[in-house]
Amino acid sequence: MRLLKALSKTACMALLGAAALAPAVQAQAQEPGITPTTIRIGMFGPLSGPSMAYGFDVVNAARMYFDKINREGGIHGRRIEVVVEDDRCTANDVVAAVKKLVEQDQVFLLNGGSCSAPVVAARDYVVRSGVPWVMLNASGDGALYPPQPNIFGALSISQRAVGGSTVEFATRQLSAKRIGYINHDDAYGAWNLEAARFQAAQNGAELVVESINPNISDVTAPVLKLRAAGVDAIVIATYARPAQLILKKAQELGVNKPIVIAVNAIASLKQLVENVGSREAFRNVYIQELLAAAPGSEKLAWVYDLYRQSYPDLAGKPDHPQVYMPYGIAPAMVIVRALQAAGPEPTRAKVIAAIEQLNFDSGVMAGPIAFSPTERAGQKASIYFRFDGQTMTPVPGVFASRWTYRGQ
Incomplete structure (x- = not known):
C-alpha cells in the first residue's frame, strides 16, 4: 500500500513536471526552421535579370561563408541549411520570395535583398511575421528608418x-x-x-x-x-x-x-x-x-580565395566574381555571431536581442559593424x-x- 502511494506520488510529480516543461518544449517546437541538427536560412537576391550584378555573387559569398562555418562544425552542433529565391530586384518578386521562404519553406530567419527600393515592399510583411531579417547589400533605408523590431541592414552602407x-x-x-x-x-x-x-x-x-x-x-x-x-x-x-x-x-x-x-x-x-x-x-x-581595401587586394585575398574554391566554374569566367561579391560576407558574419550568442536553444527573440548588441570589425567592410536597440543600419564608412x-x-x-x- 505504501509502495502504491509512493508510486502514485511519484507519478503525480512526474506529470506536474511534464506539464511545467510542456510550454517550454512547445515554444521551442514552434520556432520554424530549427531542428536538432539544422538551422534553415532563407536567402533572396537578384539571380537573373538586368540587376543581377548587384546581388548574384553577393548571395554566393554569403553561402560560401555559411558552408565554411558548416565545415568547421556548424553552430552549437547544427548545420546551416540555405534556401535561395530569385527576387530579380523588383518589389513584387521580393515580396513573393519572402512570403515563400517564410510560409512554405518555414525558415528561421531571412538573409536577403540587394536592391534598396524593392526591399522596402517587404517591410510590413516581415514585421508582422516576426522573422528576423538581415539584409544582404541593399541599403534599404525605407525598411530601416524608422527602426523596425526585427529588421537589420546596411551591412554595406545605407x-x-x-x-x-x-x-x-x-x-x-x-x-x-x-x-x-x-x-x-x-x-x-x-x-x-x-x-x-x-x-x-x-x-x-x-x-x-x-x-x-x-x-x-x-x-x-x-x-x-x-x-x-x-x-x-x-x-x-x-x-x-x-x-x-x-x-x-x-x-x-x-x-x-x-x-x-x-x-x-x-x-x-x-x-x-x-x-x-x-x-x-x-x-x-x-x-x-565600402570594402576595407581594394577588391582583390591582399587584405581581402581570403574572400577571393574562398570564392575560387567554392565556385571554380564561375571563377573562371571574366565577369566573376562580380564587383559586389565580398559584400555578402558581413551579413553572414552577423547571422553566425548572433546564432552563436543565442546559445544551443536559439529562438528568434534571442537572435534579435543578440544582433542588437553586435559591434565588431568584419575585416571586410570599411567600418565596424555595429547595431543597437535604436540603430538598425550596420555600417556607415567608406574609403576612396x-x-x-x-x-x-x-x-x-x-x-x-x-x-x-x-x-x-
Missing part, C-alpha cells in the same frame, strides 16, 4: 551614409566648400540627400543639388547648371547608367572639377570606362568603396580611390557619415 560619406570626403579631402550633388528625384535619392545636407552643414559647406530622373537620357542641363554654379567638386549619387552619362557630358563640356562617384553608380568599373568611352573623362575622378580609368590609387583615411536617426 543610402544616408552614402550621402554623408561622399560629402565628408569632398569637404575634408578635396577642400570643397561648394559641392554639386546629383541624385535621383525619388525616395532613394531623398535618402542620400538627407544625410548629404546634414554633413555639408556640419562641415561648413554648401550643396548645389540637381535631382534627376533615374531614366534620364540627356544630362546636359544638370551638368551645365553645376558648371555655371562654380562648384568646387561634383558628387554623383545615382545608378550606373546616369553616372556614365554625367561623366561623359562633363568631359564634353570641359568640366575640370573633381568628381566623386558614389558606390551605387558602379556596377562594373570596366563597363563604366567602356560606356563613357574616353579615359580623358577620368582625369579627376574619385571612387567610393583616385581612378584614372585604369589604375586605382588609394586615398588615405576612412570617411564616415555622422548622420543619425532622430525620429523624424
Whole structure:
C-alpha cells in the first residue's frame, strides 16, 4: 500500500513536471526552421535579370561563408541549411520570395535583398511575421528608418551614409566648400540627400543639388547648371547608367572639377570606362568603396580565395566574381555571431536581442559593424580611390557619415 502511494506520488510529480516543461518544449517546437541538427536560412537576391550584378555573387559569398562555418562544425552542433529565391530586384518578386521562404519553406530567419527600393515592399510583411531579417547589400533605408523590431541592414552602407560619406570626403579631402550633388528625384535619392545636407552643414559647406530622373537620357542641363554654379567638386549619387552619362557630358563640356562617384553608380568599373568611352573623362575622378581595401587586394585575398574554391566554374569566367561579391560576407558574419550568442536553444527573440548588441570589425567592410536597440543600419564608412580609368590609387583615411536617426 505504501509502495502504491509512493508510486502514485511519484507519478503525480512526474506529470506536474511534464506539464511545467510542456510550454517550454512547445515554444521551442514552434520556432520554424530549427531542428536538432539544422538551422534553415532563407536567402533572396537578384539571380537573373538586368540587376543581377548587384546581388548574384553577393548571395554566393554569403553561402560560401555559411558552408565554411558548416565545415568547421556548424553552430552549437547544427548545420546551416540555405534556401535561395530569385527576387530579380523588383518589389513584387521580393515580396513573393519572402512570403515563400517564410510560409512554405518555414525558415528561421531571412538573409536577403540587394536592391534598396524593392526591399522596402517587404517591410510590413516581415514585421508582422516576426522573422528576423538581415539584409544582404541593399541599403534599404525605407525598411530601416524608422527602426523596425526585427529588421537589420546596411551591412554595406545605407543610402544616408552614402550621402554623408561622399560629402565628408569632398569637404575634408578635396577642400570643397561648394559641392554639386546629383541624385535621383525619388525616395532613394531623398535618402542620400538627407544625410548629404546634414554633413555639408556640419562641415561648413554648401550643396548645389540637381535631382534627376533615374531614366534620364540627356544630362546636359544638370551638368551645365553645376558648371555655371562654380562648384568646387561634383558628387554623383545615382545608378550606373546616369553616372556614365554625367561623366561623359562633363568631359564634353570641359568640366575640370573633381568628381566623386558614389558606390551605387558602379556596377562594373570596366563597363563604366567602356560606356563613357574616353579615359580623358577620368582625369579627376574619385571612387567610393565600402570594402576595407581594394577588391582583390591582399587584405581581402581570403574572400577571393574562398570564392575560387567554392565556385571554380564561375571563377573562371571574366565577369566573376562580380564587383559586389565580398559584400555578402558581413551579413553572414552577423547571422553566425548572433546564432552563436543565442546559445544551443536559439529562438528568434534571442537572435534579435543578440544582433542588437553586435559591434565588431568584419575585416571586410570599411567600418565596424555595429547595431543597437535604436540603430538598425550596420555600417556607415567608406574609403576612396583616385581612378584614372585604369589604375586605382588609394586615398588615405576612412570617411564616415555622422548622420543619425532622430525620429523624424
